[in-house]
Amino acid sequence: MRKHGATTMTKHSADMINPDLLDEFDESTLGLYLDDDAPAAFALGRVRNLAPGEALDDPNPFALHVVLDGRLAGPRNWYGPGNHFTGGEQGLQAVDLSARVWTLDMGGGTWSAAANRPVRRAMTHALIAADAAEAAATPPVVLPDVETLCDIDHPEIRRNAVRLRRTTEAGTAEAILKFIQPMPYRFGTWQERASDTLARGTGMCTTKANLQVALMRAVGLEAGFVEIPMPISRLGMLMPKAWLSMMRPTVKHYFAAVKLGGRWHAADASYDDEAFGVYLKVAPELSYMIPAYLGEGRPYSPAMESQGMDMFGIEVQPHLHEEMGKRSRFLPRHFEALNTRLDRVRGTHRHWAKVALEQAAREGTEVRA
Template sequence: MHLHQLQQARPASRELALFEDSILALYLGQVAARIFGLGAVCHLCEGDSFTFGGPQTLNIVLDGVLVSEQGWQGPGCHVTGDNTRYAVKGDKAVVWVLDRSGEAWKGAAGRPMHVALDNALKAAARALTAATPAEELPDPETLSDVDHPQIRRQAARLRRTTHAATAEAIFLFVQAMPYRFGNWQERASETLARGNGMCTTKANLQVTLMRAAGLEAGFVEMPMSMSVLGKLMPAAWLAMMRPTVRHYFGAVKLGGRWHAADSSYNDDSMGIYLENFPDYAHLLPARLSDGQPYSPTAEKNDMDPFDIQVVPHLNAEMSKKSRFSPAQFEALNTRLDRAQGSWRNWVEEDHPDLGAGLRIVS
């Protein structure tokens, strides 16, 4: 790091907008901008290197990617200094640095700021723990665990007098769960217990519940433009994404026809889409019935939601290893968590004391 690259952070800046997309800013709430102003911003170029200093240094990657022998850090991730040396991958990177041994932090911040930051770090750690999968991932052949007691119990609760009504009840139950990026090699019962998921895990849960309820159900793959999916992500991540990704969702056979039944996005996450694509407001509220499939992706792609190729499982896809770590997934989730209120799971609901720092008024 070169000294001329380190600049005192300014509250009104593009860097502040990037900071507010970070994991820590999500949990800092109202005090995020004030704490941002107590740090400094380092602009790095291709060929530069950066050392995350000692344990009193807190670093947040705002833009770009930094790589080391231990792995890589992407936008929104925070790292306590451990003297690891990173190199810039690509043409630039931006890092926010807070020296907690410096006078700016000791004096101007005062105890409320220290408490707020400590609480945010604890809440972020709890979220990371909750999002970290077990070291031994399940066999892909066991992901649709239709005979699990909790799956059977939930399917029984959602069973209605007709197949169509049962399909709708299960679809709406899974659709209401928050959407979160994360590990996708997860059994349906684990997604049920977690209460959130991404397209693959929510589809797996939906199909498993439908099968447990006696319905014929399967999976669909469909291309999705990053110009659509990217609306759910912090802006700094978009440059690292492929232009098109594969989207997966569930399908159910009603009245002898396969119906697309995409439960991926709840109403809050769909609301983010509608901010950018208001012509699709008719997609809320989500609904599914005999003769009425539901697939926002098919509609965006000008595809017939009945003209779908249904497969029995996603075992091969769900067994692939992700290039993202749990911490990187958490950084990807900040915009979604803010829109859906998911962050409160680790702040106010479980530990009300961790929310104290969020309510500091300027």
């Protein structure tokens, strides 16, 4: 045995650390909530490489697993990069691609060593925080009818629409865009009403566009939806890199449009400044698009601009019933793992870390850790 800081490690665990593996662990859901304690926790586990079709085959009920890259699937569940699960789940194997899985024996002597109490406490808090964040992101079991999603008559939609009305149509459209755009962009389910997105205060391109269109229609503006292709090389900047190999080369991007002066204008409020800032690291020439703007003759869509598209040359749809009616193959845990890079940039994970501390104090897990 040898010491590494305040953490007791085996020679095997110390030698297997490399920056790439640690980076993937750091971008996992648990890595996000472990924060500065992630390296110490990572050092106490081991990494297995699974070939396509190879089973995880770990009967240890005290094991904690984190998928670093690839995908594991079984009879009931599947886990993608950054997802974690505990021992006892049988039949999981690497599918499509090879997979690397980090495993911690939480029943072993190394983990139970007195010197590792701080990292055990950190892990307890991280698990609680991850569960709380996932629960908050979980949609209701019964999803709303797609025809009710753009609920312009909801009292909160009406109230905010009145508040955002300006003396001109262009001024009103810009006020609404500037109200929606700062809402944090997060990957998640798109089957929610505009009023639900308003209450949540976050959304992805589809749900933010739905809220924006609802507000514009509530004040009498002619508004609709636009669909354009987006290379995953662009959108992928917002997600942990381990997810990229599992994505299609091109995805659909949706945003709002408004008619001003008899002409349709792109009015894309999808990306808040923090999310857009991630793009600017590789495309600094788009920095002039922050802060967001919109006016007659001044359409706004960073996604179109980055691809050299004409922001007036858009095909506007009256609704997104078909798209928003589809069930995602992703579950809340997958979306939470997709969001770790954005959550870290914004620091929003600290809210759930605080929730975990409060819950641990109530339940006495500080003592048991």
